[in-house]
Each structure stands twice: as C-alpha cells, then as structure tokens.
Amino acid sequence: MAQRKINGNQLFMTVLYAVAACGAVPISDLLDRASQRSDTLHSLSTMLTQDLDSHFPPIGRMIMPRPSMCHTSSLQTPNDKEQALQVSESDLMSLARSLLQAWSDPLEVLSTSVKTLPHPAQNSISNKIKELQEHSKSLGDGLNILSGKMGPAAQTISSLPYSGGNDIGQDRISKLTNFHFLLSCFRRDSHKIDSFLKVLRCRAAKLQPEMC
Template identity: 60%
Template sequence: MTQGSRLYFAVTVLMCAFVSINGVGLNDLLERASQLSDKLHSLSTSLTNDLDSHFPPVGRVMMPRPSMCHTSSLQIPNDKDQALKIPEDELLSLARSLLLAWSDPLALLSSEASSLAHPERNTIDSKTKELQDNINSLGAGLEHVFQKMGSSSDNLSSLPFYTSSLGQDKTSRLVNFHFLLSCFRRDSHKIDSFLKVLRCRAAKKRPEMC
C-alpha cells in the first residue's frame, strides 16, 4: 500500500467514525476530530510537496504574500500559550470559522486541479477532492462537538472568498493554486492546534502537558 493509499484509508476510517456518534462523549469526539484535523494537515502538506516537485522558478516571484490569504483578517492566537488562555467555546468557534471559510476555496481548487499544467495533476486532483470531502466531514464532526459542549453562543466569523477563477494563463493558475493551498495548509495547522488544545482541556490535563 502506498503512502497516499494509507493516508486515504486512515482518513476514510476517521470520517466513518463521525457517522454514528449518538452516545459518544465529548472526549471521544474531540479525539476523533483532532485525529482528522491532523490527517487534513498531513494531506495538505503532501499536496504542497507534489506541487513543489515541478513548480516554475518564476512562480516563487509571483506568489502573493501570506497576508493576502482570505482568512488573514481573523484574529487568532499566535501560539499554544495564547490558545490555552482562550475559553473553550471561543476556540471551537475559531476552528469552525476557519473550516467554513474554506468551503468555497476548496471547491474552486477541486474544480481546477485536473486541468493544471503540472505532471502530477492527476494525483493533485485526487488529493484535492479528498481535502474537500474530509473538511466537510470534520465540519460536521465539529457541529456535534459544539452541541456536546452546550455553548449558548454560536459566534462564527464571516470570511468571504470572492475569487471565482485562478487566472487566464497556465502559470498564473498554477501559482494561484499553490498560493491557496499554502493558505489552507497554514490554516489547517491552526485548526489542528486548536482542536488539540480543546482535547487536552477536555481530558483535564495540566497546561504544560498540552
């Protein structure tokens, strides 16, 4: 079994774990969510490596700055110590807001992947569709976590994505695809970190153990 196949199998198992959750405790839900978020980040890293294998040098020059990511306006903790100081319901809202913000961008990436000017486009196309499916599964799982936590507020930040095209020429499309993916990879790491802090708190571990 290849590395990609193993990753796909592991993520599929985790997705199925969210299907039947009646009676599942908060700790177990957060454990499943953090495992799935970890797989999402691993998959986005694998995709980035695929793109980097044949990425034109001019693409590095054309690449927008990280501050141009559509989620950059969201105020989030910079590190684990800051995250540990944020109330659980706010931390969960941040993770859910980031997930929601990637619904449209990932749909765009999924629609564009198969026509990229890249020798690994078939692999990229397959993994991008996995990302889209898996983030939907994680989003549904976090809805159950939200219900289990019994929060009285549901403050999700709106992070609209206005781009409907990656560009007209093949280089621009490849560069913008890579840029969006790099933004997602950064955000998937944040989501993973937030969920691991929530899991740690639910298990009542000492902060230094998180």
C-alpha cells in the same frame, strides 16, 4: 479505493453521532476523534503542497501573494500554543469552525481548477483535493456536534467570504502560482484548526499546560 475512503468518512460520522448521543461518553473522547481527523486534514494538505513544489517555477515564488492576503487573514487567531492556551474553549471551537467553514467554496475552486492545472502529477493532486473536501465535510459535521455540547458561544461562526472567484489564471505561471497560493492558505488554516482542537482535547483530558 475511493469507495473505501468515503466509507471511512461515513464510519467516522456514524461513530461520532453514536457517542455524542450517549451522555456517558466524555467530551474528551469526541475531541480525540475530531483531532485525529484534523491531523489527517493537515497532513494531506502538506503532502499536496509538496507535490506542487516538485514542479513549481522559481518565478512563481517571487510573484506569489503574501500570506496576509489569504481570505481568512482578517480572523484574529492565537499565534502559537501559548496564546491558544489562554483562549476559552468556546472561542477556540468557534475559531476552528469559522476557519473550516470558510474553505467550503475555495476547496471547490481548487477541485475545479485542478482539471486544467499544468502539472505532471495532476491526477494525484486531483484525488487528494477530493480527499480534502471529504475530510473537511466530515470534520465540519463532527465539530457541529461538538459545538452543540459546548454551548451557544461555541456555535458562533465568523463570516469569512471568499472573493477570489473561480478563475485561477489563464497562463501556466498564473495557474500554478495562484493554485499554490490558495493551497498554502488552506495548509496554514488547517494547521490552526488542528492546533486548536489539540488544545481543546488536552484541556478536556485535564492535562497540565506543559503537556499539551
């Protein structure tokens, strides 16, 4: 199963590189492929959150940090689709790439921390975290190709360093709460990335705003 997923990612990149090399392929087709991958990424993060919710202590919800404490919160992004439609294509691509790159280290923290996570679905959660890393890497490579076709502004990356460290806590409540918080931040950002790419795909297809 794991080998099949890895091959799927490799196929995605092979196809993306191939179509990008062909000048006749519309950028809308490239964005469609990237949007499909981002949709998978967000769906997977949603499933992971649901897995954690099935065994999450009530006190954890009371002490969980606010969303404004996510390490990517300093990046100014559109709040909804209407605002996103007012942002230039290059800026939307830059925002999507900045958010995705900001999760390289935190996803590694989740991957390492899940090994000691006090949760009955630990193995399943661990496998899904690995899938998140694979899909994130694949999508990042794809967006690098797309940004190169969109000009210098789209290639700009905002630095959003993660300073949370590798330790998510020593006791059961801390581990579950901090793991859940970090994952919820990723779920929020993956939704933004998916939304930005869908707006870009919509614009490239020259659809009316109300159809986006």
